[in-house]
Amino acid sequence: MNKQSIFLVGPMGAGKSTVGRILAEKLGYEFIDSDHEIEARTGVTIPVIFDIEGEGGFRARESAVIDDITQLPGLVLATGGGAVLSADNRRHLAARGFVVYLRSTVPALVQRTKNDRNRPLLQTDNPEAVIAHLLTERGPLYEEVADLIVDTQQASVFRVVRHIQDQLVREGVVA
Numbered sequence: 001m002n003k004q005s006i007f008l009v010g011p012m013g014a015g016k017s018t019v020g021r022i023l024a025e026k027l028g029y030e031f032i033d034s035d036h037e038i039e040a041r042t043g044v045t046i047p048v049i050f051d052i053e054g055e056g057g058f059r060a061r062e063s064a065v066i067d068d069i070t071q072l073p074g075l076v077l078a079t080g081g082g083a084v085l086s087a088d089n090r091r092h093l094a095a096r097g098f099v100v101y102l103r104s105t106v107p108a109l110v111q112r113t114k115n116d117r118n119r120p121l122l123q124t125d126n127p128e129a130v131i132a133h134l135l136t137e138r139g140p141l142y143e144e145v146a147d148l149i150v151d152t153q154q155a156s157v158f159r160v161v162r163h164i165q166d167q168l169v170r171e172g173v174v175a
C-alpha cells in the first residue's frame with residue numbers, strides 16, 4: 001500500500017524546507033522542495049524567474065510543480081509560502097496528502113528570513129510589514145488546508161520534527 005505523502009505549508013521562514021528535509025530523513029521518505037524543483041526545471045533561481053516572468057509567471061510554474069508532485073506517494077513536500085494562494089493548489093494539497101501547517105509569529109519569521117536575498121517578496125525596506133500583511137492574507141488559507149497545525153516560534157527545528165513525527169504516528173499517517 002502506498003505511503004501517504006506529507007505536505008508542509010506556511011509562511012516564509014516557518015521552516016518548511018529545513019524541517020521538511022529532516023522529517024523526510026527520519027521517516028525514510030523522499031524530500032522535495034517545490035522551489036528547488038522549479039529551479040531545476042527552469043535552470044534559473046527564483047529571483048531570476050520573478051525578474052523575467054513576474055510573480056504571475058512564477059505562480060504558474062509553482063502550480064505545475066504542485067500538481068505533479070502531490071500525485072506522488074511516500075514523500076515530504078516543502079511548498080513555497082504562496083502555494084496556498086491558488087485554489088487548485090489548495091484542492092490538490094488537501095485531497096492528496098496529509099497537510100502540516102508550520103505556523104509562527106511575525107517576529108520569529110522576520111528573524112529567520114533577514115539577510116536572505118532569495119525571497120524576492122522580502123527585498124523591501126520594510127520586510128516586517130510585508131510578512132505581517134502576507135500572514136493576514138494567507139493565514140486562513142493555511143488553516144483551510146491543514147490537517148495539523150504546529151507552532152514553531154518557541155521550538156527548535158528538531159523539536160518541531162519530533163512533534164510532527166509523534167502526531168503522524170498518533171494519526172496513523174505513518175507506522
Ligand SMILES: Nc1ncnc2c1ncn2[C@@H]1O[C@H](COP(=O)(O)OP(=O)(O)O)[C@@H](O)[C@H]1O
Nearest residue numbers: 011012013014015016017018112152155156157
Ligand atoms: N523552529 C525553528 N527554530 C529556529 N530556526 C528555524 C526554525 N525553523 C526554521 N528555522 C531557520 O529559519 C530559516 C528559514 O527556514 P526555511 O526552512 O528556509 O523556511 P521556509 O522554507 O518555510 O521559508 C533557516 O535558516 C532555518 O534554519
Ligand SMILES: O=C(O)C1=C[C@@H](OP(=O)(O)O)[C@@H](O)[C@H](O)C1
Nearest residue numbers: 011012013035080081082119120
Ligand atoms: O511566500 C511566498 O510567496 C514565497 C515563498 C518562497 O518560498 P519559502 O516559503 O520556502 O521561502 C518562494 O516560493 C517565493 O519566494 C515566494
Ligand SMILES: [Mg+2]
Nearest residue numbers: 016017078080
Ligand atoms: Mg522553503
